[in-house]
Amino acid sequence: MNAPLPFDREALRRAAGEIVANVTELAARGWTPATSSNFSRRIDAQHAAITVSGRDKGRLTEDDIMVVDLEGQPVATDRKSSAETLLHTQLYKRFPEVGCILHTHSQNQTIASRLFAGAGHMRLDGYELLKAFSGNDTHEAEIVVPVLPNSQDMHTLAAQVDALLDRRPMWGYLIDGHGLYAWGTDMAEARRHLEAFEFLIGCELELRKLQR
Numbered sequence: 001m002n003a004p005l006p007f008d009r010e011a012l013r014r015a016a017g018e019i020v021a022n023v024t025e026l027a028a029r030g031w032t033p034a035t036s037s038n039f040s041r042r043i044d045a046q047h048a049a050i051t052v053s054g055r056d057k058g059r060l061t062e063d064d065i066m067v068v069d070l071e072g073q074p075v076a077t078d079r080k081s082s083a084e085t086l087l088h089t090q091l092y093k094r095f096p097e098v099g100c101i102l103h104t105h106s107q108n109q110t111i112a113s114r115l116f117a118g119a120g121h122m123r124l125d126g127y128e129l130l131k132a133f134s135g136n137d138t139h140e141a142e143i144v145v146p147v148l149p150n151s152q153d154m155h156t157l158a159a160q161v162d163a164l165l166d167r168r169p170m171w172g173y174l175i176d177g178h179g180l181y182a183w184g185t186d187m188a189e190a191r192r193h194l195e196a197f198e199f200l201i202g203c204e205l206e207l208r209k210l211q212r
């Protein structure tokens, strides 16, 4: 007889359905080109559902979702989880309230990451849409989006993210030449944050063009 699974199969099924439905819509916007991007959803205190590495996110199915523990190790499968699994599990480990993490590679996100890499951050202020970020109730706010140097070593990237989180709370960051990570307590909040980042980053890029 097979050993019992250490997570609830129904919780995985719900998370996988939610990931597939949302990622299909995000991919249709062109935010996940060429198999890029990865997505996860917490299923309990010790496990998260996450995309299998290298899958076409525009054609994702529930079979492309697997389970990892919060050390980033596969659970009850020999499939390989996202190459960036550690960037997900570090947030689940650190914040019990984080329930969903969305990573995309839109053109706006990638261009902005290059443009603001020198400064190390991008400032978003004066926009009504800043109220889309949980905890903000006015346009008279400022969100600083950090831009981290890219690395293929996830331990290096995760250490940079931890150092930033030690300084102040945030709902997302850019990686230079790479893309955006955004998160929230559940899929709806993470998606609202992702969409707000994408919209505001797009506004800043357009403003720069007009001001030239």
Ligand SMILES: CSC[C@@H](O)[C@@H](O)C(=O)COP(=O)(O)O
Residues within 6 Å of the ligand: 034, 035, 036, 037, 038, 051, 052, 053, 054, 055, 081, 082, 083, 084, 103
């Ligand atoms: C196809 S290049 C993009 C990858 O290197 C990576 O950044 C990415 O977002 C997707 O990797 P994955 O392993 O499929 O989760």
Ligand SMILES: [Zn+2]
Residues within 6 Å of the ligand: 036, 037, 038, 084, 103, 105, 178, 179
């Ligand atoms: Zn990526």
